[in-house]
Amino acid sequence: MGQKVHLVLGSGGARGIAHIGAIETLEEEGFEIASVVGCSMGAVVGGIYAAGFQKEYKKWLLELTKLKLFTIMDFTLTKHGFLKGEKVFSIIEEFAGKHNIEDFDIPFKAVATDLVRNREVHFDKGDLYKSLRASTGIPGVFTPVFENKQFLIDGGVLNPLPVNLVHKKEGELMVAVDLNSASTKSPPLKSLEPDEATEVGLLEWLKNFVKKKDTKKSTELDMSSITLEQIMLSSYDMTQDRLTSMMLQMYPPDILVEIPRNTCDIFDFHRSSALVAFGKEQCKSAIKRFRERGE
Numbered sequence: 001m002g003q004k005v006h007l008v009l010g011s012g013g014a015r016g017i018a019h020i021g022a023i024e025t026l027e028e029e030g031f032e033i034a035s036v037v038g039c040s041m042g043a044v045v046g047g048i049y050a051a052g053f054q055k056e057y058k059k060w061l062l063e064l065t066k067l068k069l070f071t072i073m074d075f076t077l078t079k080h081g082f083l084k085g086e087k088v089f090s091i092i093e094e095f096a097g098k099h100n101i102e103d104f105d106i107p108f109k110a111v112a113t114d115l116v117r118n119r120e121v122h123f124d125k126g127d128l129y130k131s132l133r134a135s136t137g138i139p140g141v142f143t144p145v146f147e148n149k150q151f152l153i154d155g156g157v158l159n160p161l162p163v164n165l166v167h168k169k170e171g172e173l174m175v176a177v178d179l180n181s182a183s184t185k186s187p188p189l190k191s192l193e194p195d196e197a198t199e200v201g202l203l204e205w206l207k208n209f210v211k212k213k214d215t216k217k218s219t220e221l222d223m224s225s226i227t228l229e230q231i232m233l234s235s236y237d238m239t240q241d242r243l244t245s246m247m248l249q250m251y252p253p254d255i256l257v258e259i260p261r262n263t264c265d266i267f268d269f270h271r272s273s274a275l276v277a278f279g280k281e282q283c284k285s286a287i288k289r290f291r292e293r294g295e
Contacts, residue, residue, distance in 0.1 A: 012179025021279025
């Protein structure tokens with residue numbers, strides 16, 4: 001058996017597909033994944049991996065196009081969000097089946113946020129898909145989950161990279177995959193798959209809705225061009241960055257895999273192939289740095 005690692009997978013929308021590449025690289029490099037903690041998209045990838053269906057999930061992701069992505073978006077008109085986010089988990093359940101977390105061979109924990117009590121909620125037992133849906137409720141985008149008098153939203157609101165939840169033994173490692181590391185001067189994915197000829201209007205609108213302005217590129221900020229949604233999401237991103245930085249300082253992982261925030265847009269799930277490859281590349285580099293340190 002290889003060296004045991006405890007895996008922490010952070011939040012970050014479609015960038016979370018890079019988690020798959022990181023997991024594949026860890027296994028290829030001979031590591032044994034002893035446990036998984038995930039938040040938001042990190043919970044989705046981590047939970048499906050722990051259930052034993054990563055290959056099936058990856059195959060489904062690689063077949064996604066813009067048009068297919070649009071068809072699985074269950075839009076709704078409520079004051080709490082405009083996507084229910086339930087249809088995608090129904091599709092996953094069709095090829096992966098029903099699962100309770102406590103039955104997994106690999107211990108798994110998903111992180112959500114209870115907005116009523118202002119606290120983290122940790123799912124380490126019960127229905128897998130309910131826990132994943134609760135963990136992925138991006139405020140203002142996905143409708144919250146109401147359960148047991150809890151108002152559950154995205155775990156990234158309080159803990160976007162839950163490295164504090166890992167309990168490793170002597171000789172074991174913690175590996176964390178941060179999907180919100182500092183943006184690069186140019187988008188990291190240089191050879192993305194070409195977009196489909198078919199334009200899906202609502203999908204393009206949705207991506208533009210959640211895309212924030214990069215105010216760091218200009219010293220002259222045109223306040224009139226910034227929308228309320230951009231202010232909200234930019235504020236959310238900044239909060240996630242600060243929380244992640246604090247967690248990494250307090251609980252530094254042995255291996256940190258960094259996925260820059262500008263790797264792709266939050267709904268770029270149709271670019272899964274490039275994202276998996278990028279996750280593998282970044283994980284290999286992180287492992288190389290770790291081994292060069294001789295730890």
